[in-house]
Amino acid sequence: MEIQEYNKSVKVSCDFCGAQMECPEEMLKNTKKHMCAACFRKGNPTDEELKDVHVDLPAEEMDEMAASGTAEKLASDFFPEFWSEQKEGLKDHSKKDLAEEMFEAGAYYGIRAFLESVKQIEEKEKK
Numbered sequence: 153m154e155i156q157e158y159n160k161s162v163k164v165s166c167d168f169c170g171a172q173m174e175c176p177e178e179m180l181k182n183t184k185k186h187m188c189a190a191c192f193r194k195g196n197p198t199d200e201e202l203k204d205v206h207v208d209l210p211a212e213e214m215d216e217m218a219a220s221g222t223a224e225k226l227a228s229d230f231f232p233e234f235w236s237e238q239k240e241g242l243k244d245h246s247k248k249d250l251a252e253e254m255f256e257a258g259a260y261y262g263i264r265a266f267l268e269s270v271k272q273i274e275e276k277e278k279k
């Protein structure tokens with residue numbers, strides 16, 4: 153995880169609707185287009201569409217997006233395997249038990265992925 157300090161923002165206009173928005177000066181170098189938060193929410197763009205695009209989102213919304221994106225990725229990466237291993241044992245669960253079990257498994261995979269990424273960052277820093 154890299155936290156960068158941007159000290160200066162410049163006014164730019166959204167390339168999709170023309171609305172005024174801000175872009176950190178540092179980012180101007182690496183972006184080709186700008187997208188305001190409204191267009192982002194409306195358009196639901198794919199990663200490919202967002203290549204070289206600076207999206208002006210409030211920090212908390214970024215966290216939200218990162219969390220839901222990561223959760224989706226974890227589910228698609230781990231759920232099939234988890235399900236094929238566990239489904240027999242889960243057959244007799246009530247709906248509530250099942251939901252609880254799944255919730256717990258989701259949290260487990262999430263925390264594990266988080267810890268792994270922390271470890272990777274630490275290893276990278278050692279080098």
Ligand SMILES: [Zn+2]
Pocket residue numbers: 166167168169170171187188189190191192
């Ligand atoms: Zn816009």
